[in-house]
Amino acid sequence: MSYFFIVSVFVLGTIIGSFLNVVILRYGKKTLRGRSFCPSCKKILTPCDLIPLFSFLFLRGRCRYCRVPISFQYFIVEVLSGLLFVLIFLRFSFPEDIVYIVLSLVIWSVLLVITVYDFYHKIIPDGLVSLFILFSFLTIFLRVPILHFLTFPYVLDVFAGLILFLPFFLLWLVSNGRWIGLGDGKLAIGIGFLLGLKQGVSAIIFGFWIGAVVSLTLIVVERLLEKRALLFSSKTLTMKSEIPFAPFLILGTAIAFFLRLSLFSFTL
Numbered sequence: 555m556s557y558f559f560i561v562s563v564f565v566l567g568t569i570i571g572s573f574l575n576v577v578i579l580r581y582g583k584k585t586l587r588g589r590s591f592c593p594s595c596k597k598i599l600t601p602c603d604l605i606p607l608f609s610f611l612f613l614r615g616r617c618r619y620c621r622v623p624i625s626f627q628y629f630i631v632e633v634l635s636g637l638l639f640v641l642i643f644l645r646f647s648f649p650e651d652i653v654y655i656v657l658s659l660v661i662w663s664v665l666l667v668i669t670v671y672d673f674y675h676k677i678i679p680d681g682l683v684s685l686f687i688l689f690s691f692l693t694i695f696l697r698v699p700i701l702h703f704l705t706f707p708y709v710l711d712v713f714a715g716l717i718l719f720l721p722f723f724l725l726w727l728v729s730n731g732r733w734i735g736l737g738d739g740k741l742a743i744g745i746g747f748l749l750g751l752k753q754g755v756s757a758i759i760f761g762f763w764i765g766a767v768v769s770l771t772l773i774v775v776e777r778l779l780e781k782r783a784l785l786f787s788s789k790t791l792t793m794k795s796e797i798p799f800a801p802f803l804i805l806g807t808a809i810a811f812f813l814r815l816s817l818f819s820f821t822l
C-alpha cells in the first residue's frame with residue numbers, strides 16, 4: 555500500500571473520529587443533528603474550528619472565542635479513529651476484502667464509542683452493544699461457509715458469542731451484578747462472534763490481565779498518595795476506585811484481532 559493511500563485512510567479515520575466525538579457527547583441525550591457549539595460560551599463553531607486534529611493543535615486545545623480548554627478526549631478519539639482505520643486496512647487486503655473492511659470499520663468505530671462512553675459513564679449502552687453484536691455476527695458469514703455452520707469445528711465459532719456470554723452471565727447472576735455488569739457479558743457476545751472461540755477466549759483473558767495490572771497499579775498509587783497525604787497532614791487524596799471493565803475487554807479484543815493472536819495453538 556502506498557504512503558498516500560495510508561495517509562488518506564488516516565485522514566478519513568480522523569473525520570469519522572470527530573463524528574464519533576459528537577456521538578459520545580450526545581448519545582442518549584438529544585438528536586445527533588444540530589450545529590456544534592462550545593459548551594462554555596455556547597458560540598456556534600465554524601467549519602474552521604472543526605477540522606480534525608488541526609483545529610485542536612492550532613487553537614492549543616482552547617476555544618477560539620472564550621479560551622476555555624477543550625477536553626483532550628476530542629483529540630484522542632480522532633487520533634485513535636485514524637489509527638484504527640489504518641490498522642484495519644493493513645490487516646486485510648484491499649480491495650479483495652472490501653466487505654470485511656467495511657464491517658470492521660463499523661465495528662471498531664462502535665467499539666471506540668463504547669470504550670470512551672464506558673470510561674465516563676461506567677455503563678455500556680444497549681443500543682451500541684447491539685450494533686456491535688449485529689455487525690460481528692455478519693462477519694461469521696465471511697469466515698465460515700454457510701453449509702458448515704452446524705458442523706464441527708465451525709459450529710464452535712458460530713456459537714462462540716453465546717459460549718463466551720455464559721461465564722459472564724453466571725458471574726452476574728451469582729453476585730447479583732456486584733462483580734460484573736451484564737453489559738460486559740453482552741460485549742462478550744460480540745467479541746465471540748467477531749473472533750471465534752479460541753481468539754475470543756484469548757481476547758477476554760488479555761482483557762483480564764491488562765485490567766488486573768492497571769487496577770493493581772492504581773491501588774498502589776492510591777496507597778502512596780494516602781501515605782503522603784497523612785505525612786503532610788493534608789486532606790486525603792483518594793482516586794475514584796471504580797474502574798470500568800469494558801475498555802480492557804475491548805483492548806484485549808484489539809490485541810487478538812489486529813495481531814491475530816491466540817493463546818491456544820490446538821485445533822478445535
Ligand SMILES: [Zn+2]
Nearest residue numbers: 592595617620
Ligand atoms: Zn467557548
